[in-house]
Amino acid sequence: MTELAALPFDAEALLALAARLADEAAALINDIRDNGFETIIKADKSPVTEADKAAERHILAGLRAATPDIPAIGEEEVAGGTFVEPGVTYWLVDPLDGTREFAAGRDDFTVNIGLIHKNRPLLGAMALPAYDQLYTGLVGRGAWRRDVDGLTEITTAPPPEDGLRILASRHYADDPRLKDWLAGRKVAKLGNIGSAAKFARVAEGEADFYPRLGPTMEWDTAAPQAIVEAAGGRVLDESGAPLSYGKPGWFNPPFLCTGRPLENEDRT
Incomplete structure (x- = not known):
């Protein structure tokens, strides 16, 4: 850091x-x-x-x-x-x-x-x-x-015992990859909204996970990633490493925005 x-x-x-x-x-x-x-x-x-x-x-x-x-x-x-x-x-x-x-x-x-x-x-x-x-x-x-x-200081929240509160993109709500990703996970709620607002809800502890499987650009994620990480969360690429910047063409790979880490959670 x-x-x-x-x-x-x-x-x-x-x-x-x-x-x-x-x-x-x-x-x-x-x-x-x-x-x-x-x-x-x-x-x-x-x-x-x-x-x-x-x-x-x-x-x-x-x-x-x-x-x-x-x-x-x-x-x-x-x-x-x-x-x-x-x-x-x-x-x-x-x-x-x-x-x-x-x-x-x-x-x-x-x-x-x-x-x-x-x-x-x-x-x-x-x-x-x-x-x-x-x-x-x-x-x-x-x-x-x-x-x-x-003005309120915000932090991410520990995942609730009754299941994860997940937000997904409105425009990729029917993506079969999302169903594959959710398989085997205990889900309490799945919502769909547009834009980087999903990062805000994770950062303030209103949601636990935002899996992004569709395309994004680096300017889409730079500010919200900083906010999530400052609030105690993570934004990880498919390898489990923090999403990085300066990539060719400004293109992001699929990523996972999370709140506080889950024990034994290594699937991205």
Whole structure:
């Protein structure tokens, strides 16, 4: 684990910056949602809206102005052909994770701003605009949720004796691989929601496992992984190692987001 005092930057100040920009992007997204928007299908068949673009422009401008020495990489810029050399430390931005949810009028979409250091997520801010919630985490220091009730420190929970509370992607609810993964496990509840909101529910102890068997990109997971790990959880690849960053094309393998470790739990 990275020693915060040994870092060549002020991690707490960078977390505050990410939190502020996630908040501001959430407000932009809510304004666009209230006023109506058009959904466009990109070349990779995924949707994009003006909310995605406006939020990313605002976040990247803020990061680059405040931290010019730290590269900032955004989903929509990459989709448009812009290449930014990542370096040892860099920002990964998903300005609107869960665009399908947003475009369909549902509430489970997020703004994700994560900082990667030496191929590992160090800190992250994740806003849930429709819920007026902001989750933040700094690995080695802790994780927090801010909502209408104020600021609360959050931690993952030990799995309940009556079975696991599992969240899966709404768009992969019928994936046969999920049924195979669940075989032999004691499951108390299985729910399906979209976006990185699933990480938040694990981080705050409302769910125990989120198995992700479909494709994701590194900007989808950087901020929420930092929050889960700061809250005491894990995000593991198929080998059981922590999900790492700087992979070719920014593609993630299947992974498993968990709360507190289970004894003898080695199946990923």
